[in-house]
Amino acid sequence: SQQGEEDPQALSIQEGENATMNCSYKTSINNLQWYRQNSGRGLVHLILIRSNEREKHSGRLRVTLDTSKKSSSLLITASRAADTASYFCATTEYGNKLVFGAGTILRVKS
Amino acid sequence: GAVVSQHPSWVICKSGTSVKIECRSLDFQATTMFWYRQFPKQSLMLMATSNEGSKATYEQGVEKDKFLINHASLTLSTLTVTSAHPEDSSFYICSATRGPPDQPQHFGDGTRLSIL
Numbered sequence: 720s721q722q723g724e725e726d727p728q729a730l731s732i733q734e735g736e737n738a739t740m741n742c743s744y745k746t747s748i749n750n751l752q753w754y755r756q757n758s759g760r761g762l763v764h765l766i767l768i769r770s771n772e773r774e775k776h777s778g779r780l781r782v783t784l785d786t787s788k789k790s791s792s793l794l795i796t797a798s799r800a801a802d803t804a805s806y807f808c809a810t811t812e813y814g815n816k817l818v819f820g821a822g823t824i825l826r827v828k829s
Numbered sequence: 830g831a832v833v834s835q836h837p838s839w840v841i842c843k844s845g846t847s848v849k850i851e852c853r854s855l856d857f858q859a860t861t862m863f864w865y866r867q868f869p870k871q872s873l874m875l876m877a878t879s880n881e882g883s884k885a886t887y888e889q890g891v892e893k894d895k896f897l898i899n900h901a902s903l904t905l906s907t908l909t910v911t912s913a914h915p916e917d918s919s920f921y922i923c924s925a926t927r928g929p930p931d932q933p934q935h936f937g938d939g940t941r942l943s944i945l
Contacts, residue, residue, distance in 0.1 A: 749931050750931060752933060759920075759939070759941070761833070761924075761939050762934075762936040764933040764934065767933055811931035812931070816875055818875075819872045819873045
């Protein structure tokens, strides 16, 4: 069953703008991960944030985690056409498998 | 590093045929491999978790006799869809992890299976 629920379901922005995607989950987690999937391809791991972390950066990516609200956000700054993809959050309880959210389809227009 | 190769990328076959999909970790030994199924514009659904040398753990609702998983070595897992029917048509993706299952997973590029 899916734990992570994401919004928006789809997002369309202009190149250079920032894109923010949100993820909510239901149970206690060990970590939360974000993945990107280009159309018809496998997933690429972007970033992992542990339950005791509040914010993490990687290049143009910024992830926040609020365990009290059971939510996370992924911010992509200065978006590029190549960022067009589906983005999924995935949560885990300690030692267990990943449970993926429904995903956000991001389209960056050039 | 951490490359996972999945083969074939695309299969079209007749109803009743069995289809084997391979998943290989090319540059690392995978403690655990996972098989997912994805319908168009939907998220990934975990089908089963496999560890080298032991039986796969299937998710609720996944028929183990229908979807045979073999994890013969630390670098190879196979998924065989037996007696495939049109409803088995889907995008199948494997992933592998070097450590515990809750660590980042490395994904293959998926196999698009079409049963006529």
